[in-house]
Amino acid sequence: MYRQAIETLKKWKNNPNRKPLIIRGARQVGKTWLMKEFGKSCFNHTVYINFDGNDRMSELFSGDMDVRRIILGLELEAGFKINSENTLIIFDEVQEVPNALKSLKYFNENAPEYNIVAAGSLLGVALHPGTSFPVGKVEFLDLYPLNFTEFLMATGKEQFVELLQKGDFAMITSFKTKYIDALKYYYFVGGMPEVVFHFSLDNDFNKVREIQKRILDAYEQDFSKHAPNGAVPRIRLLWNSIPVQLAKENKKFVYGLVKEGARAREYELAMQWLLDCGLVTKVSRISKPALPLKAYEDLKAFKLFMVDVGLLSCMSRLNPQTLLKGNALFEEFKGALTEQYVLQQLKGLREIDTYYWANDRGNSEIDFVIDNVNAIVPIEVKAETNLKAKSLKTYKEMFSPAVSIRASMSDYKKEDWLVNMPLYAIPVLLSQIK
Incomplete structure (x- = not known):
């Protein structure tokens, strides 16, 4: 299945000033498929993290926002060394761990070389009270059903x-x-x-x-x-x-x-x-x-x-x-x-x-x-x-x-x-x- 949004993702990848990208859209419009397809077609490796019910990843992001520490934890979860040039990091159901959403700010400021795409069902309504949303530190892509x-x-x-x-x-x-x-x-x-x-x-x-x-x-x-x-x-x-x-x-x-x-x-x-x-x-x-x-x-x-x-x-x-x-x-x-x-x-x-x-x-x-x-x-x-x-x-x-x-x-x-x-x-x- 071809989605035109993949072309937007390719442009994002090639932009030297890119920020972490959040894909917004209703449940079941294909956000997860699109992120995985992007990883498969445009990168050598993909680290896919689903935060829904993932206690280990919730624990990883409960500490400080030291990006190097987080990357090490992601490498342990993925089972391989993350090369920022050829690896896509996917945060799925990111609203389930508000600190994972917050971490995008620190990736943008301290480690912009990493390719990070995030998405979540009900992302707009499930943010916990007091969540620090990374305003101005992320980009957005809205995904709709197939045209x-x-x-x-x-x-x-x-x-x-x-x-x-x-x-x-x-x-x-x-x-x-x-x-x-x-x-x-x-x-x-x-x-x-x-x-x-x-x-x-x-x-x-x-x-x-x-x-x-x-x-x-x-x-x-x-x-x-x-x-x-x-x-x-x-x-x-x-x-x-x-x-x-x-x-x-x-x-x-x-x-x-x-x-x-x-x-x-x-x-x-x-x-x-x-x-x-x-x-x-x-x-x-x-x-x-x-x-x-x-x-x-x-x-x-x-x-x-x-x-x-x-x-x-x-x-x-x-x-x-x-x-x-x-x-x-x-x-x-x-x-x-x-x-x-x-x-x-x-x-x-x-x-x-x-x-x-x-x-x-x-x-x-x-x-x-x-x-x-x-x-x-x-x-x-x-x-x-x-x-x-x-x-x-x-x-x-x-x-x-x-x-x-x-x-x-x-x-x-x-x-x-x-x-x-x-x-x-x-x-x-x-x-x-x-």
Whole structure:
């Protein structure tokens, strides 16, 4: 399985000023696999330390932060001498031993020659009170489920990825039925690595659902195991409301759909917990598309999306038979899966902040607005081939964007200010807005 993040890791390795790297991401998005694959492909040796239930390593890091002493302990654990030039040191489940996390600061300051990559499930929420986080002494890499191009590669369609990357839309359009079929599968299967791996072996949709349910059950168990006891019922209610929230015509998050009479302040902790562990993404409204977008963020109005489109389709109990009904899948739940899909692809694009725009009266809305450093780009998402774009025209009249994107099931077409991007080509969106 190929992950694009491996290229980022290679650049990190070759940077003479690198700092220890922390990989962030929800449970089961492939952090451990990525670190081990990086070690296998780019280093002669790998020292893999899993801190979960590892009393010996917990003891090692309970002493002083003398890096040479720690390295000696790691060498004894690994059974060989660590050469800083050709050895990758992996700290997995690092949140289980807060001092191991703290040690990254001292590696950065006193022994920057060592290649250290760390990760942990629920890293954002499991830090013990008083933990000294190495602010400014580490780098971060956010890892998400497989995007659509990674899914194509994992399912043996590398040539289709190459064609997308070349941007030969005349040829791409000739093979659009192949892309559309693959996109249907992606909506159902999603990008969780274990799910994609098993699907690539036998195309068994029942097995897909079985694994997805197991992943969702593991998330529910995390709620009980790691979240504050008082917050667990609200975390569950909020989490389980997401499919209903996204199935609305207006996908703005409404607390009343979590529980009748619910108020924002009652669910602040539950919301933050889900955000911190990477299970949800909040897309806030902006009142005005101007730089910087964050300055115009409306903190009270937002949409809430899940970590993965396949998990959303599982929670929504989407029937596999929907895959056979033409393009009905893309319109399912009022386009909920389609917006989730588009956001999932946008999140994989580095250095892009994503918001949505709605006017004050609420009768005009652009699904996503992104800042690609050079310009602010509105993206309207259509789950079908109907290309009537009243909101996009309103936005154009008000703000005169240099380029606008309409993502739909229609073929690629570029006009002077508007690019119609097929949904399956969203992963190469940036090539259209540079």
